[in-house]
Amino acid sequence: MNRLAVKAYELRQNVLDIIVSGGGGHIGGDMSSMEIMLTLYNRMNVSPDRLKDPDRDRFVLSKGHCVETLYAVLADKGFIDLDEVKAQFSRFGSEYFGHPHNTIPGIEMNSGSLGHGLSVGVGMALAARMDARAYRTYVVMGDGELAEGSVWEGAMAAGHYKLDNLCAVVDRNHLQISGTTEQVMTPGDLHARFAAFGWHVIDVADGNDVDQLNEAFDEAERTKGMPTVLIANTVKGKGSAVMENKASWHHHLPDAEEYRRISGDFAARKEALEHE
């Protein structure tokens, strides 16, 4: 049994509860990026006891709308209180709203407007180099986000400065709010595009597989002289047939029947993983 793989389904249920409590959320991308964030937070050098440690690894959720998963993972790692998030999400005056901000413990940068995070990560990685610190910087982006030109400004700078302490992850779930990424704006050969900007590119066949992600992050750490990007092939809405691969679930509030079915699917997959 893979403990983290099981945990991913426990946290999916927490994300579902957060979203239902708050009256809606970006559930499709939350589900596709769950294993990416969970895997990272179980290997990064971060701790709620050392929030300002200059040697901590840095994480930027450039696709900030998937904050519900970040909340669930941060709560699991002890940075924030899950019950408080569930009770407060999107409520009047709440600290917990629909995009990350850095007054919440464990969140480094405010995000939500797409296309900023990679260049922010470039700055963090440059700072590590200037200060001869060994921390690594991770940036998670969406595949729809890659249409933002500023992403490629950041990609260019990371390649130019050969930032091997920077690792980007593309949550390649193939869907965005209006349809497939191919219908909306062709992302083309992402492997070739990042490689052309001077990146080491790792295609993760199943970006919802914790072991495959860990292997890829290991390879990224071993890669010297260039930044690494993981093209993590994921499933939007991963975890329940009710929402998998459905663009209409990009942002959604499940009704009572949907909640019951999704919750049941999560429990069934969790149980199956427990017996693997």
Place this chain on the structure above:
Amino acid sequence: MNKIANRAVMCEVLKEAAARDRNVVVLCSDSRGSGSMTSYAEAFPSQFVEMGIAEQSLVSTAAGLASCGKRAFAISPASFLSTRSYEQCKVDCAYSGTNVKLIGISGGVSYGALGMTHHSAQDIAAMSAIPGMRVYLPSDRHQTRKLFEALVKDDQTAYVRLGRNPVEDIYEEGSVPFEMDRATVLCEGTDVLLVACGEMVKPAKDAAALLAAGGVSAGVLDMYCVKPLDREGLLSAAAGKKLVVTVEEHAPFGGLGSMVCQVTAGADPRRVICLALPDAPVITGTSAEVFRHYGLDAEGIARAVKGALL
């Protein structure tokens, strides 16, 4: 005539700061020459980051560096910095609370005949509208030094607009009256108050002299701190005057004039006239030609004051 541009003074202050503090970092967008930062880049290569012609990435990267303890100065032409990377200034600097100083060089109509693409006549309005963003337009090189000496020490984001060309001295080296976020009273007057910022301070001061010769007593306020506007300084200087006149190298909306009106309308209602660039692309010419054309030189300001007092 002074030959030292304000941007050159910025470079000197940043070199002094970088020598003291290795966390001082300068970023440019293929703009080290325009920013007079070439000698900095040569002297402190490990505290200089070239981002290429990519203003959005310039600002985000500066914010990433600042989030890791750096005192980041992102230096880029004001026209591009204040609009191309506006959202990065809003989200990555002001909203995220990072210590990034955004330095808009060749501001206003400094680039003259290069045209509207290169003019920044809306940067005060744009930057002032961002919660948490401070906006400074120093007048001469001596005030620029004082401002940058203060900015290298503080921990919050700010936007500074600098002109490209040397401007005549207003203050005397060694005795520059400067208090952070407090306007400087250049001269007292009884009839009219002229409020100016940046390159318009000098013509405003000269206009006061012209007006004095014609029997009109005008005070002049150097409001280099456009945001936070020195409200108390303004109200104190405006008290008892028949007229307040604002002068700025900026479009007529959302700049110094608008902000002065907001204060006076609410606290001390009185007549204010706002002298500014037009709500249109600016005519081709040097800064001096442009200012003269729109009545933003000393004679034009004096003329407007006399006309308003009739």
